[in-house]
Amino acid sequence: MLAEFGQFALILSFAIALFQMVIGLLPLMQHADKHNMLGAITNRAAVLQAILLALSFVILLLLFASSDFSLKIIVEHSHSQKPLFYKLAATWGNHEGSILLFSLIISLLGACLSLFGGKLDIKFLSTTLAIQAMLAVAILGFIIFTSNPFERLNIVPIEGNNLNPLLQDWALAVHPPLLYLGYVGLSIPFSFAIAALLTEKADEEWAKWVRPWTLFAWACLTGGIALGSYWAYYELGWGGFWFWDPVENASLMPWLATTALLHSAIVMEKRGALGSWTILLAIVAFGLSLLGTFLVRSGILTSVHAFAVDPERGTVILAILFYFMAGGLSLYAFKSGHIKQRGVFAPISREGALLLNNLILSVMLVTVFVGTLYPLFIDAIGASKLSVGAPFFNQTFIPLAVPLLILLPIGNMLPWKKADFLVAMKKLIWVFLLAFATMLMFLYLTGHRDILAWAAVLLGVWLVFGAVWEILYSARFGQIEWHLALRRLFNLRRAKFAVMLAHMGVGVLVLGLAAMSAWRVQNIQEMTVGDKMSIAGFELEFDNVQNQTASNYNEIVGNFTLSKDGVNLGNLATAKRRYLKRSSPTTEVGLYNHYFGQIYIAFGVLGENNKVQLRAYYNPLVLFIWLGPLLMMLGGFLSLTDRRGRKVNRAALKQQAQHV
Amino acid sequence: MTRKQQRFTFIIVGLALLGLATGLILTAMEDGISFFKTPTEILTEKTDSQKRSRIGGLVMDNSVKHQGSLLKFDITDNQSELKVEYEGVVPDLFKEGQGVVLEGYLSQDKIFLADSLLAKHDENYMPKEVADSLKAQGHWQEGDTKAEVQKVSE
Numbered sequence: 001m002l003a004e005f006g007q008f009a010l011i012l013s014f015a016i017a018l019f020q021m022v023i024g025l026l027p028l029m030q031h032a033d034k035h036n037m038l039g040a041i042t043n044r045a046a047v048l049q050a051i052l053l054a055l056s057f058v059i060l061l062l063l064f065a066s067s068d069f070s071l072k073i074i075v076e077h078s079h080s081q082k083p084l085f086y087k088l089a090a091t092w093g094n095h096e097g098s099i100l101l102f103s104l105i106i107s108l109l110g111a112c113l114s115l116f117g118g119k120l121d122i123k124f125l126s127t128t129l130a131i132q133a134m135l136a137v138a139i140l141g142f143i144i145f146t147s148n149p150f151e152r153l154n155i156v157p158i159e160g161n162n163l164n165p166l167l168q169d170w171a172l173a174v175h176p177p178l179l180y181l182g183y184v185g186l187s188i189p190f191s192f193a194i195a196a197l198l199t200e201k202a203d204e205e206w207a208k209w210v211r212p213w214t215l216f217a218w219a220c221l222t223g224g225i226a227l228g229s230y231w232a233y234y235e236l237g238w239g240g241f242w243f244w245d246p247v248e249n250a251s252l253m254p255w256l257a258t259t260a261l262l263h264s265a266i267v268m269e270k271r272g273a274l275g276s277w278t279i280l281l282a283i284v285a286f287g288l289s290l291l292g293t294f295l296v297r298s299g300i301l302t303s304v305h306a307f308a309v310d311p312e313r314g315t316v317i318l319a320i321l322f323y324f325m326a327g328g329l330s331l332y333a334f335k336s337g338h339i340k341q342r343g344v345f346a347p348i349s350r351e352g353a354l355l356l357n358n359l360i361l362s363v364m365l366v367t368v369f370v371g372t373l374y375p376l377f378i379d380a381i382g383a384s385k386l387s388v389g390a391p392f393f394n395q396t397f398i399p400l401a402v403p404l405l406i407l408l409p410i411g412n413m414l415p416w417k418k419a420d421f422l423v424a425m426k427k428l429i430w431v432f433l434l435a436f437a438t439m440l441m442f443l444y445l446t447g448h449r450d451i452l453a454w455a456a457v458l459l460g461v462w463l464v465f466g467a468v469w470e471i472l473y474s475a476r477f478g479q480i481e482w483h484l485a486l487r488r489l490f491n492l493r494r495a496k497f498a499v500m501l502a503h504m505g506v507g508v509l510v511l512g513l514a515a516m517s518a519w520r521v522q523n524i525q526e527m528t529v530g531d532k533m534s535i536a537g538f539e540l541e542f543d544n545v546q547n548q549t550a551s552n553y554n555e556i557v558g559n560f561t562l563s564k565d566g567v568n569l570g571n572l573a574t575a576k577r578r579y580l581k582r583s584s585p586t587t588e589v590g591l592y593n594h595y596f597g598q599i600y601i602a603f604g605v606l607g608e609n610n611k612v613q614l615r616a617y618y619n620p621l622v623l624f625i626w627l628g629p630l631l632m633m634l635g636g637f638l639s640l641t642d643r644r645g646r647k648v649n650r651a652a653l654k655q656q657a658q659h660v
Numbered sequence: 661m662t663r664k665q666q667r668f669t670f671i672i673v674g675l676a677l678l679g680l681a682t683g684l685i686l687t688a689m690e691d692g693i694s695f696f697k698t699p700t701e702i703l704t705e706k707t708d709s710q711k712r713s714r715i716g717g718l719v720m721d722n723s724v725k726h727q728g729s730l731l732k733f734d735i736t737d738n739q740s741e742l743k744v745e746y747e748g749v750v751p752d753l754f755k756e757g758q759g760v761v762l763e764g765y766l767s768q769d770k771i772f773l774a775d776s777l778l779a780k781h782d783e784n785y786m787p788k789e790v791a792d793s794l795k796a797q798g799h800w801q802e803g804d805t806k807a808e809v810q811k812v813s814e
Contacts, residue, residue, distance in 0.1 A: 384696070585752050604729075
């Protein structure tokens with residue numbers, strides 16, 4: 001009964017989305033005096049549609065929580081003996097549920113826009129909501145006609161199939177919703193862009209509206225990608241954190257586009273330039289997130305992360321992708337001529353720096369795109385089957401990323417309109433010297449002699465110090481008396497600190513990557529109880545082996561004692577787990593944090609005669625790899641809380657317009 | 661600086677960057693790409709051991725041997741058998757009868773030296789290339805992956 005109710009709410013939500021789409025588009029054709037009425041209807045429809053869809057999703061959650069095995073997807077993906085948290089997480093651990101979540105986020109964001117978008121021009125708002133509804137109609141139609149999550153089974157089994165054990169993990173339970181918030185969060189900038197083209201409103205004010213939504217999507221995307229990477233690191237037991245796998249690339253591409261969009265929207269908002277480019281980026285960024293969804297869902301690419309794969313349904317996602325991209329881009333081709341371009345600037349200027357940032361990010365995006373889709377293209381024309389591996393991406397991505405990162409702190413120092421490169425460099429000379437000194441200290445401590453590692457550490461420190469210096473410079477440290485500067489520092493806008501956090505995060509990430517590629521130590525050894533292994537100055541002693549049983553798995557646990565220079569640091573355990581209902585085992589790794597590095601141990605093959613293979617790694621500064629993105633995400637959210645810059649100063653805009 | 665000059669400058673910079681990227685992509689294609697082959701294909705064609713390949717097949721029964729950290733096994737496409745040596749992380753799902761995808765080089769004495777071994781998270785999952793080549797030989801039926809679901813619902 002509950003399931004039917006859920007399905008009913010789903011269908012009703014679809015119908016209302018259809019209605020919202022039609023009514024929302026009417027103001028484009030109608031006279032202005034009808035706009036308020038039509039806009040109000042669209043607004044309410046958006047809220048109602050989201051509530052119904054949320055109801056449907058909550059019902060699905062309840063059904064999963066109560067393990068209702070009359071539903072097909074619950075049988076396929078859940079199990080009564082599983083902890084409640086993972087029963088709930090199983091709701092989006094499958095194709096139907098995850099697509100439902102996808103459409104729910106589209107609708108919720110639309111509802112948020114209609115509730116908090118009161119300041120927006122009514123015609124523009126209702127057009128945006130109509131586009132948002134169009135997306136909802138496409139995805140909901142897809143669910144209702146091909147992937148009904150509420151499908152019943154005729155014969156009800158007493159037990160379910162269980163969720164893939166690798167997915168029974170907190171990081172992976174949170175990762176898909178966060179990533180989806182990022183992917184789908186980009187639907188709002190997309191709808192904004194389409195509405196801007198339809199209503200011919202692409203100006204500074206538009207950029208001001210679109211920025212917080214982009215920021216939100218970007219922060220979620222950053223967090224989602226980092227969480228996925230951390231999951232792969234400790235759950236797959238391979239010790240790696242990024243494999244340049246198609247599914248990873250699928251999330252990296254929209255991230256690159258959104259990062260570019262975030263920066264170009266600043267230029268558009270502050271200077272009225274790059275409007276046309278920003279609109280294009282907003283369209284493309286969402287296209288890439290749909291492409292990402294398609295690649296992951298269709299299983300068309302060989303990937304280590306292929307979950308919930310279904311090629312036929314993939315085709316429908318491809319059709320949706322085509323419709324919105326073809327529509328969006330042709331609209332852009334016809335209408336982008338109307339976008340006003342103001343704010344002429346010299347190549348060496350803040351605008352120029354941000355544009356260069358955009359160009360480099362786009363080119364990086366192109367290389368990832370080519371590397372990810374090239375095998376697909378070659379396969380499609382029937383030439384041969386091939387795969388593009390990590391070396392390709394390392395050789396194309398890194399040489400482009402390095403100049404971008406070197407220039408980042410310098411670009412931050414450039415004033416708008418016209419700047420002098422040498423003057424900016426002069427302001428940074430102390431930052432550079434300090435970074436250089438830190439690098440030397442680093443090298444003295446580690447005694448490593450690899451020139452590339454030196455350069456990478458220098459780059460990371462340069463970014464971190466550069467970010468800190470930028471905010472100190474804004475507070476005018478070194479120009480006015482320090483206590484005045486300190487007061488200025490406290491009065492600076494939160495958005496300034498947000499920028500610092502995000503850019504610092506990039507530096508921290510670079511440091512983590514540098515340390516991991518230069519100083520990582522690995523040791524594989526066959527051991528029996530009582531054996532010792534030494535790694536990077538640490539000593540691991542194999543204490544014992546235990547068999548343990550939990551509610552939904554059995555495991556063989558190996559306990560180890562970690563010590564350094566005779567000092568006991570604690571116990572570490574690694575295990576081979578066998579989940580009920582699934583035949584293949586999984587590996588649980590043991591981790592010990594040593595400052596920002598980690599000792600990482602994992603069982604390899606369990607051999608005969610009580611011999612086990614143990615893989616141990618010393619991963620220096622590995623936590624920086626996720627701390628960096630965490631800082632970026634925090635920066636994003638901090639910037640969202642800064643409302644000071646968001647209130648549109650209409651008087652100032654009018655004045656500006658008169659001057660132009 | 662006029663708007664025309666501005667646009668011209670940026671187009672030049674953009675094109676230069678794109679050219680750079682093309683160059684990078686083309687050089688990286690040299691050794692960043694590996695072609696997918698079946699055991700039969702790699703054994704019959706003229707060997708070019710410098711070229712990286714990607715091999716897919718089923719792990720043969722009773723062929724898996726561990727020698728210290730070295731893993732030895734045979735894979736098959738039901739036509740030819742290929743000896744494989746691999747050193748590194750063995751995925752949990754690796755077992756006899758399982759479909760795997762390997763990357764590496766063929767040695768002079770026809771042993772495939774793999775540096776990457778891929779078996780999927782999902783035990784129902786068959787690497788696409790393997791499925792395609794098995795399909796081509798009629799060893800694969802649509803719906804095989806759904807067997808487990810059917811068992812439960814029956």
